[in-house]
Amino acid sequence: MDLRGANVLVTGATGGIGQALAKALADRGARLVLTGRRAEVLEPLAERLGCRAIVADLADRATAEGLLDEAGRVDVLVANAALPASGLLSEYSIAQIDRALDVNLRAPIVMAKLAAAQMADRGRGHLVFVSSLSGKAASGHASLYNATKFGMRGFALALREDLRPHGVGVSTVFPGFIRDAGMFAEAGVSLPRGVGTRSPRDVARATVRAVERDLAEIDVAPLGLRIGALIGGVAPVLSAAVQRRAGGHRISQGLADGQRDKR
Numbered sequence: 001m002d003l004r005g006a007n008v009l010v011t012g013a014t015g016g017i018g019q020a021l022a023k024a025l026a027d028r029g030a031r032l033v034l035t036g037r038r039a040e041v042l043e044p045l046a047e048r049l050g051c052r053a054i055v056a057d058l059a060d061r062a063t064a065e066g067l068l069d070e071a072g073r074v075d076v077l078v079a080n081a082a083l084p085a086s087g088l089l090s091e092y093s094i095a096q097i098d099r100a101l102d103v104n105l106r107a108p109i110v111m112a113k114l115a116a117a118q119m120a121d122r123g124r125g126h127l128v129f130v131s132s133l134s135g136k137a138a139s140g141h142a143s144l145y146n147a148t149k150f151g152m153r154g155f156a157l158a159l160r161e162d163l164r165p166h167g168v169g170v171s172t173v174f175p176g177f178i179r180d181a182g183m184f185a186e187a188g189v190s191l192p193r194g195v196g197t198r199s200p201r202d203v204a205r206a207t208v209r210a211v212e213r214d215l216a217e218i219d220v221a222p223l224g225l226r227i228g229a230l231i232g233g234v235a236p237v238l239s240a241a242v243q244r245r246a247g248g249h250r251i252s253q254g255l256a257d258g259q260r261d262k263r
């Protein structure tokens, strides 16, 4: 899919990764529509990049559905917005559970349905879902986040098969720990020596590649973490034991503490 002149809708554009995504897509010549909740971040960003901004709360079901109408023609949808949804399930109210599921999973599904219908009519388009390595390997203190990110993976893989005959591509992006900006960087958790990170620009570059080459899946993490995620998929009990030994719970607990205000 050629991004030049394509209408691209990016959710979560105000976040650490979203801002890098918006810049990379604008550099490829895409015509962007950016969305997020914080108007004070979204509007100056859209002005800098010369594109449209739509302030929208994806936890609100009617808003998530109306967003596609408001955006107009969409050739590429990048479903990037998410809540960290970290911490023990027992700490969550039912309303907070609903919000995490709505923002991280329901909104991308609903938006994909609406965007895919118009793309299939034109025989052209692409859907991108920003998941996480937490969509391939589970860890303690992350059950809700794992649920949404694993769910996104299954959804995207199946949808890719369904949309293939209609000329619509589907990609899922799996970032590991992302430094400098975004939900991990803002939590202020230090990683054990040897656990590497990637930058928001790396995620943006991978996303552009996934769209342009119609890749089903792309990881954005150092080799060690990618292997860890692979083991998490084929041998989850072993993966849990290794994470326990390597202090994985300290990291997840730290994340939950640092992200408590984003529930």
Ligand SMILES: NC(=O)c1ccc[n+]([C@@H]2O[C@H](COP(=O)([O-])OP(=O)(O)OC[C@H]3O[C@@H](n4cnc5c(N)ncnc54)[C@H](OP(=O)(O)O)[C@@H]3O)[C@@H](O)[C@H]2O)c1
Residues within 6 Å of the ligand: 011, 012, 013, 014, 015, 016, 017, 018, 035, 036, 037, 038, 039, 056, 057, 058, 059, 060, 079, 080, 081, 082, 083, 103, 130, 131, 132, 133, 174, 175, 176, 177, 178, 179, 181, 182, 183, 184, 185
């Ligand atoms: N950072 C990492 O290390 C990392 C690793 C793996 C995967 N990811 C994934 O990458 C994506 C981007 O994460 P990030 O690090 O950029 O996080 P972030 O900086 O916290 O940004 C999250 C974005 O989601 C938006 N959002 C949250 N709740 C929303 C709601 N109710 N309605 C509309 N928008 C909402 C935020 O908008 P407002 O700020 O305007 O409210 C913001 O733009 C997420 O899907 C995340 O799961 C991140």
